Amino acid sequence: MKAKILLLTFAILCIAFITGCENDDFEEVVGVCPIVESTTPLSNTLNVPLGQIITATFNEEMDPSSITSTSFIVTGTAPITGTVTYTGRTASFKPTALLAENTTYTARITTKAKDLMGNFLQSEYVWVFSTGALLRPVIITADPINNAIAVPFNKTISATFNMPMNPTTLNSATFKVNQGVNLVAGTISYTGSTVSFVPTSPLLANKIYTVTITTGAKNSLDTAMAADYIWNFTTDIVPTITVTDPINNAINVALNQTVTADFSTLMDGATINATTFTLKQGTTTVPGTVSYSGKTASFNPTNSLIIGTVYTATITSVAKNTAGTPLASDYVWKFTTILTAPAIITIDLGTAAMFGAFGGNAGITNQGLNTVINNGSIATTAASTLITGFHDGLVIYTETPLNVGNVTGGIFSAPPAPGNATSFAKAQQGLLDANAAYLSISPASKPGGSDPNAGELGGLTLAPGVYKSASGTFKISNGNLTLDAKGDPNATWIFQTASGLTVGIAGPTGAKSVILTNGALAKNVFWYVGSSATINSAGGGTMVGTIIANSGVTFSTAGNASQTVLNGRAISLIASVTMVNTTINVP
Numbered sequence: 001m002k003a004k005i006l007l008l009t010f011a012i013l014c015i016a017f018i019t020g021c022e023n024d025d026f027e028e029v030v031g032v033c034p035i036v037e038s039t040t041p042l043s044n045t046l047n048v049p050l051g052q053i054i055t056a057t058f059n060e061e062m063d064p065s066s067i068t069s070t071s072f073i074v075t076g077t078a079p080i081t082g083t084v085t086y087t088g089r090t091a092s093f094k095p096t097a098l099l100a101e102n103t104t105y106t107a108r109i110t111t112k113a114k115d116l117m118g119n120f121l122q123s124e125y126v127w128v129f130s131t132g133a134l135l136r137p138v139i140i141t142a143d144p145i146n147n148a149i150a151v152p153f154n155k156t157i158s159a160t161f162n163m164p165m166n167p168t169t170l171n172s173a174t175f176k177v178n179q180g181v182n183l184v185a186g187t188i189s190y191t192g193s194t195v196s197f198v199p200t201s202p203l204l205a206n207k208i209y210t211v212t213i214t215t216g217a218k219n220s221l222d223t224a225m226a227a228d229y230i231w232n233f234t235t236d237i238v239p240t241i242t243v244t245d246p247i248n249n250a251i252n253v254a255l256n257q258t259v260t261a262d263f264s265t266l267m268d269g270a271t272i273n274a275t276t277f278t279l280k281q282g283t284t285t286v287p288g289t290v291s292y293s294g295k296t297a298s299f300n301p302t303n304s305l306i307i308g309t310v311y312t313a314t315i316t317s318v319a320k321n322t323a324g325t326p327l328a329s330d331y332v333w334k335f336t337t338i339l340t341a342p343a344i345i346t347i348d349l350g351t352a353a354m355f356g357a358f359g360g361n362a363g364i365t366n367q368g369l370n371t372v373i374n375n376g377s378i379a380t381t382a383a384s385t386l387i388t389g390f391h392d393g394l395v396i397y398t399e400t401p402l403n404v405g406n407v408t409g410g411i412f413s414a415p416p417a418p419g420n421a422t423s424f425a426k427a428q429q430g431l432l433d434a435n436a437a438y439l440s441i442s443p444a445s446k447p448g449g450s451d452p453n454a455g456e457l458g459g460l461t462l463a464p465g466v467y468k469s470a471s472g473t474f475k476i477s478n479g480n481l482t483l484d485a486k487g488d489p490n491a492t493w494i495f496q497t498a499s500g501l502t503v504g505i506a507g508p509t510g511a512k513s514v515i516l517t518n519g520a521l522a523k524n525v526f527w528y529v530g531s532s533a534t535i536n537s538a539g540g541g542t543m544v545g546t547i548i549a550n551s552g553v554t555f556s557t558a559g560n561a562s563q564t565v566l567n568g569r570a571i572s573l574i575a576s577v578t579m580v581n582t583t584i585n586v587p
Contacts (some may be wrong), residue, residue, distance in 0.1 A: 001019035001391050003560035016019040034115040035059050036125040039107070047132030048105075050098040050202055051221035056109050056125065057090045060217050066085040067091045067387070071112040076105045097253075103442055104130045137219040138162045139229045142211070146231040151209075151321045152266075157186075159213055160194045164220045171197045174216040179209050196527040205325075206237045220539060229451070239321045241266045241331045244313070255306075256463045256486045259299040261315050263321070271320045272297045280312045287337055300461070308339045345492040347440060349546065349569075350433025351426070354409065355379050357553075358427075358434060358571040359386070363413075366405035367558045368581035376569070376586030378410030378577075382393030384419030386576070387411060405579065409586075435569045438548045441494050441528045443468055453565040457481045457495075458512060466525075472498035472530070476512045477505045483544070487522035492524040493545070501529045503543055504536035511562070520565040523587035532575065536564050539581065544568055549575075556580035 036248045040055040041048050056072055066480040067086040073091050074080050082095040091109070099105065100499045141160045144151045157177060167190040175197055177184040185200040185229070203209065212230045219316070245260045246253045259279055272292040279286040279299050288301040297315065305311065312334050317327040356376035357364050363386025364378050371389070380386060389403030390396075395418045399405070412427040413419035439445060449468025450458055458478035459469075463483060474497040485491035495501075504512045516522065525545030532552040535543050539560030545568040547553055552575030559580075566584045570577050 006232045020152040041129045043127035045129040054093040071110045074107045144233040148233040150236040151233045158196040162193045166218045172216045176212045203235045225319045227245045236323045236325045238328045242473045246335035250335040252338045253335045255304040261297045268320045276316045276319045305337045344490045349437045352430045352434040356586045357577045359576045360572045360574045362576040370581045371405035373407045374585045377411035381427045384413040466494045468496040475505045480516045481515045483520045494526045496528040498530040501533040510538040511536045513542040514544035551575045554578045555582040
């Protein structure tokens with residue numbers, strides 16, 4: 001019996017050795033038969049990339065000589081060619097060409113594959129998978145964008161893809177920049193998903209460039225773009241100066257001239273400054289303020305220019321437009337100032353000069369406790385009863401506990417007392433002289449006035465001269481008005497408005513002021529007002545100049561405690577003057 005058992009065991013071992021089949025009872029003796037444990041892609045996978053490398057991983061080391069194109073086969077509509085390799089426990093099939101789109105493939109490992117012990121795969125291993133549509137690289141952004149204009153001459157040209165690319169396919173053969181038929185030289189680099197082209201030399205001004213990235217550009221799976229990508233852009237123009245004021249070689253230029261230059265394109269205001277825009281008299285630099293607005297650069301000398309002197313203005317090539325393109329070279333021009341001093345403008349107020357306020361034939365009213373007329377008088381050709389809320393010395397004109405106004409000069413009116421014939425005569429003469437002064441500063445007598453900002457004087461700095469509102473109304477509401485005498489003590493300003501004058505806006509911070517700089521004097525500022533003037537109705541602020549209005553002047557509003565100041569005179573020819581907590585300093 002014992003002999004029969006030994007004989008049966010020997011027979012089983014022989015059968016296992018010959019077939020190579022796995023036998024659990026004798027595994028340690030004969031080993032394990034090879035099987036495929038996993039594949040890439042998995043069986044029945046969809047949308048497999050067209051560049052997919054197909055792999056099969058075994059449960060044990062295989063005989064590399066048995067892993068060949070006869071044991072690893074991939075078939076689509078027909079068998080496909082490829083390279084078979086084996087590393088570790090994995091066999092790989094790399095197709096010679098990309099797989100076809102939307103195609104089902106069958107991969108098989110045949111029974112010719114065997115392990116290192118010579119045990120063959122017991123049955124053929126088969127799996128299937130399907131490809132999807134080809135995922136091609138696409139350019140999602142280009143810089144400059146297509147049809148861009150005013151592109152800087154030193155622009156780096158770039159394109160960003162929707163996926164990682166094969167850097168070796170991005171080169172001078174696939175990334176081309178042309179100006180017309182001329183190929184532009186440059187250096188190409190690739191980072192992330194962006195390819196960049198840096199021109200060897202600056203691009204030319206005002207030229208159209210064409211950029212082409214060809215289908216030779218491929219992604220990391222060597223998939224090409226579907227078509228060439230082409231776009232265009234136009235380089236910037238070199239900015240130029242189109243006109244200057246004064247023009248080159250101008251003569252008889254005013255001593256208060258603001259020197260300006262207009263550019264052909266919008267400039268970078270930060271590059272228009274005291275370093276790039278200078279004015280010189282010989283080798284001496286003229287001090288001044290440089291500003292830029294719109295397309296115009298301005299140089300405003302701090303002091304008046306010198307009579308009969310040649311000046312040289314320069315704007316250097318450091319000045320750049322908004323695209324960063326500089327002037328091609330320094331722009332230089334010259335001019336000569338007037339040979340004789342300008343005539344001094346004088347306005348004769350006659351006896352009206354003594355009045356801080358004149359209420360025509362309608363009277364003057366004060367509605368505050370802190371109204372004062374310094375260095376001057378008040379008057380009206382109306383009866384004394386139409387002067388309310390004032391006193392001069394011991395004479396009181398209808399004051400109340402809430403309406404007290406101090407006049408440091410005299411008060412002149414028609415009777416009844418304290419008005420009398422003498423004071424009435426002075427008031428009449430004052431009105432005659434005020435009318436004469438009004439006519440002397442009118443557009444008929446002083447023509448040629450300009451309107452620098454469509455009737456809005458707020459926020460401006462004005463040189464001496466005549467200014468006339470084109471619309472018939474002047475306002476100071478967008479900021480304070482600055483009057484710059486440029487060092488000339490005789491500098492005179494005349495403002496003409498056929499209708500109204502309004503200073504300030506509503507609200508507790510609405511007061512606006514007139515500011516005098518560089519020697520400007522209140523006695524040399526005049527306002528011709530065709531109807532009425534309203535000065536800081538919200539209270540506060542400082543007004544400057546002699547206001548001669550046809551139909552009344554009003555300061556502040558009843559109930560405002562803020563002091564409103566006038567350094568000048570408020571003269572109305574036919575209507576009243578009304579004040580609320582107002583200080584008038586007669587120059």
